Amino acid sequence: MMPKIDTHDIATVPNFLTACRALAIPKLYNMMHDNPRENWWKAGLFAMSDNLDGILARQEDKRPGLAKFGFKRSELGRKLDPSVDVLFTSSMLVAGLKSRVIPKSIGFLSLAQKATKSTITLAAERKGIELQVTKAGKYSEFATNLGIGFMFAAENINNLVLKNIARIGAGTLALAGIGAAAFVTLDYSEKAGLLTHGTQSETLHYRNPEPSTSFPHPLHRPARREL
Incomplete structure (x- = not known):
C-alpha cells in the first residue's frame, strides 16, 4: 500500500x-x-x-x-534542497570543464567528492540514519564553490598576468575546500557506520630454539683441547 x-x-x-x-x-x-x-x-x-x-x-x-x-x-x-544544490554545483563544474575555465584536476576532484558524499547520504538514509550537516561541511563547500566562482569571474580580467594570479588564488581556495570536504565526507561515512574497523590480530612472538648440540653450527665449533 x-x-x-x-x-x-x-x-x-x-x-x-x-x-x-x-x-x-x-x-x-x-x-x-x-x-x-x-x-x-x-x-x-x-x-x-x-x-x-x-x-x-x-x-x-x-x-x-x-x-x-x-x-x-x-x-x-x-531532501529536495540539498539535491538541487548538488545538481547546480555539478552542472557548473561540467560547464566549466567543457569551456576550459576550470582545470581538470579541480573539476574532477570536486565531482568525485560530491558524488561520494551523495552516495554516503543515500546509504545513511536507507539505514535510517540522518546525517546532520556540520559547520566544517558548510565552510568547506562554501570555500570550494567560492573558488570555482572566482575562476569564472577571472575570465573578465583582460590583463593576462593578473588573470593568472587570480586563477591561481581561486584554484588554491577551491583545492583547500575540496580537501576539507573530503575529511568531512570521511567523518560522515563513519557516522553512517559505513567504515568498519577490523580487529587487530594478535602477533605471537616465538623464541628462537636453542641450538642443537648434536648438529652444531659449522662456525661455532667447540675449541680443541690441547693434549
Whole structure:
C-alpha cells in the first residue's frame, strides 16, 4: 500500500522556490557553457538564492501564523534542497570543464567528492540514519564553490598576468575546500557506520630454539683441547 502523501507538506513556498531553481539549472548550464565571461554573475545570484528558501522555511519559528500560508519546513524540502544544490554545483563544474575555465584536476576532484558524499547520504538514509550537516561541511563547500566562482569571474580580467594570479588564488581556495570536504565526507561515512574497523590480530612472538648440540653450527665449533 502506497503511503499517503500530505499535499500540505508539498505545497510550501520554500518548495516552490526550490523547484523553480531546479527548472532553471539547464538554462543556466547552457549560458555558462556558451559564454561564461558574461553570465558568471547570474550563476552567482543563483547560488546566493540557495539561502532564501531556508530563510522562508524558518519563518514558522519566528512567525507561526505564516505556516498556514506555506512558509514552513517540510520533509520534501529537507531532501529536495540539498539535491538541487548538488545538481547546480555539478552542472557548473561540467560547464566549466567543457569551456576550459576550470582545470581538470579541480573539476574532477570536486565531482568525485560530491558524488561520494551523495552516495554516503543515500546509504545513511536507507539505514535510517540522518546525517546532520556540520559547520566544517558548510565552510568547506562554501570555500570550494567560492573558488570555482572566482575562476569564472577571472575570465573578465583582460590583463593576462593578473588573470593568472587570480586563477591561481581561486584554484588554491577551491583545492583547500575540496580537501576539507573530503575529511568531512570521511567523518560522515563513519557516522553512517559505513567504515568498519577490523580487529587487530594478535602477533605471537616465538623464541628462537636453542641450538642443537648434536648438529652444531659449522662456525661455532667447540675449541680443541690441547693434549
